[in-house]
Amino acid sequence: MRISTGQMFQQSTNSILEKQSATNSIMGQISSGKRVETAGDDPVAAIAIDNLKQRNTLVDQFVKNIDYATNHVQQTESQLGQADDLAASMKESMLRAANGSMTSAERQTIADDMRQSLEQLMSIANTKDESGNYIFGGTKTNDIPFAFDNNGQVVYSGDSGIRKSNIATGVQVNTNTPGDAAFMNAPNAMGDYGVNYSSLQQGDFVVTSAKITGTSPYTADTYTFNFVDDGLGGLNVEVYDSTANLVRTVAPFDASVPVSVNGIDVKLDGEPQAGDSFSINEVAEVSIFDTFSKAIALFERGDDAQTPAGQSELAQLLNNLDSGVNQMSQQRSYTGNSLKVLQQYSDNHTDEKIINTSALSKLEDLDFASAITEFEKQQLALNAVSSLFTKVGTLSLFDYI
Numbered sequence: 001m002r003i004s005t006g007q008m009f010q011q012s013t014n015s016i017l018e019k020q021s022a023t024n025s026i027m028g029q030i031s032s033g034k035r036v037e038t039a040g041d042d043p044v045a046a047i048a049i050d051n052l053k054q055r056n057t058l059v060d061q062f063v064k065n066i067d068y069a070t071n072h073v074q075q076t077e078s079q080l081g082q083a084d085d086l087a088a089s090m091k092e093s094m095l096r097a098a099n100g101s102m103t104s105a106e107r108q109t110i111a112d113d114m115r116q117s118l119e120q121l122m123s124i125a126n127t128k129d130e131s132g133n134y135i136f137g138g139t140k141t142n143d144i145p146f147a148f149d150n151n152g153q154v155v156y157s158g159d160s161g162i163r164k165s166n167i168a169t170g171v172q173v174n175t176n177t178p179g180d181a182a183f184m185n186a187p188n189a190m191g192d193y194g195v196n197y198s199s200l201q202q203g204d205f206v207v208t209s210a211k212i213t214g215t216s217p218y219t220a221d222t223y224t225f226n227f228v229d230d231g232l233g234g235l236n237v238e239v240y241d242s243t244a245n246l247v248r249t250v251a252p253f254d255a256s257v258p259v260s261v262n263g264i265d266v267k268l269d270g271e272p273q274a275g276d277s278f279s280i281n282e283v284a285e286v287s288i289f290d291t292f293s294k295a296i297a298l299f300e301r302g303d304d305a306q307t308p309a310g311q312s313e314l315a316q317l318l319n320n321l322d323s324g325v326n327q328m329s330q331q332r333s334y335t336g337n338s339l340k341v342l343q344q345y346s347d348n349h350t351d352e353k354i355i356n357t358s359a360l361s362k363l364e365d366l367d368f369a370s371a372i373t374e375f376e377k378q379q380l381a382l383n384a385v386s387s388l389f390t391k392v393g394t395l396s397l398f399d400y401i
Contacts, residue, residue, distance in 0.1 A: 205270030218263030
C-alpha cells in the first residue's frame with residue numbers, strides 16, 4: 001500500500017490537532033472546575049443541569065418575594081400592635097372619666113388627652129412604608145386613607161383591595177391589611193342597630209341588643225321607642241317609625257321580654273321610667289374612630305356622662321370599643337399567621353436550594369484527580385504524536401540510496 005508524503009503529513013497533523021483539542025478541553029475543565037460546560041460534554045447531564053438552574057432562579061425570585069412580603073407584613077403587625085396598645089390606654093381613660101367623683105374640668109382634661117390619642121391613632125392608620133406608600137390604603141397606596149371630614153368624622157378613602165405576593169408555585173400570601181378591615185368595619189356590639197338615647201332620660205336602663213331576627217318580615221327604618229304610664233303602675237311601649245306612625249304597642253312592658261317590631265328584636269336591661277325614650281337606626285358596623293370621637297364629645301359635655309342617658313351611651317360606646325379592639329386584634333392575628341407561612345416557605349426554599357445545589361455539584365463539578373490524570377495522559381499522547389511526526393517528517397529516500 002502506497003502512502004504519499006501529503007497523506008502522511010495530513011494524518012500526522014490531524015492527530016496532533018485532535019490531541020491538542022482534547023488537552024485544551026481538559027485544561028478548560030480544570031480552569032472552570034466544571035465537568036459539563038456545553039451540552040456536547042454530556043447531553044443527558046446538560047438537560048438536568050439546565051432544569052436545576054432554572055429552578056434555582058425561580059426559587060431565588062420566590063425568596064426575594066418573601067423578603068418583600070415579610071418586611072411589609074411585619075410593619076403592618078407592628079402598627080396594629082401600637083394601635084391596640086393605644087386603644088387599651090384610651091379605654092382606661094374612658095373608664096376613669098366615667099367615675100362619678102370626676103369634675104367637669106377633670107373630664108375635659110381626659111377628653112383633651114383622648115383627642116391627642118385619637119390623632120395619634122390616625123397617624124398610625126396613615127403609616128407609610130419605605131417607598132412612601134400608605135400601608136392601610138388597600139390598593140390605593142398613593143392617597144392618604146384616613147382624614148377628618150367637615151363634621152369632624154373620620155372617613156376612609158382607601159379601598160378593600162388585597163395585595164398579594166407569590167411565594168411558591170401556586171401559593172400567594174397577603175402583604176397588606178386594608179384600613180377599613182382594621183379600623184372601620186368592626187361588628188356592631190348590639191347587633192344590627194345602634195341606639196340614640198334621649199337627653200331627658202330618667203330611668204336607669206340600657207339597650208343590650210337590637211338584631212334583625214330573620215323569622216318575620218323585616219322593614220328597615222329608624223324607630224323611636226316611647227315609654228308611657230299604663231295607669232296601673234306599669235309601663236307600655238309605643239314604637240313609631242320615621243314618619244311618626246305608630247307601628248307597635250307593647251302592653252304591658254316586661255324588660256325580660258324583647259320588644260319585637262317589623263322583624264327586629266330589641267332587648268333592654270334596667271328600669272325605664274314613663275317619659276323615657278330612645279331611637280334605633282340601622283348600624284351593622286362601627287368604626288373605632290367614631291367610637292372614640294363620640295366618647296370624647298360625651299366627656300366634653302361636662303356632667304352629661306353622669307346622667308342616665310350618658311351612662312347608657314357610655315355603656316354602648318364601651319361595648320363598641322371592645323368590638324373595635326377585637327377587630328384590630330383579629331387583623332393582627334392574620335398578619336401573625338402570614339408571617340408564620342412566610343417563614344415556613346422561606347425555610348422550604350432554603351432546603352430546596354441546598355438540595356438543588358448538591359445535585360448540580362454532582363452533575364457538573366469536576367473530579368480534579370481524574371481530570372489531572374486524564375490531562376497528563378492526553379499531554380503524553382500529544383508529545384508522542386508530535387515526536388513521531390518530527391521523526392517521520394525528516395525521513396528521505398536519499399538516506400537509503
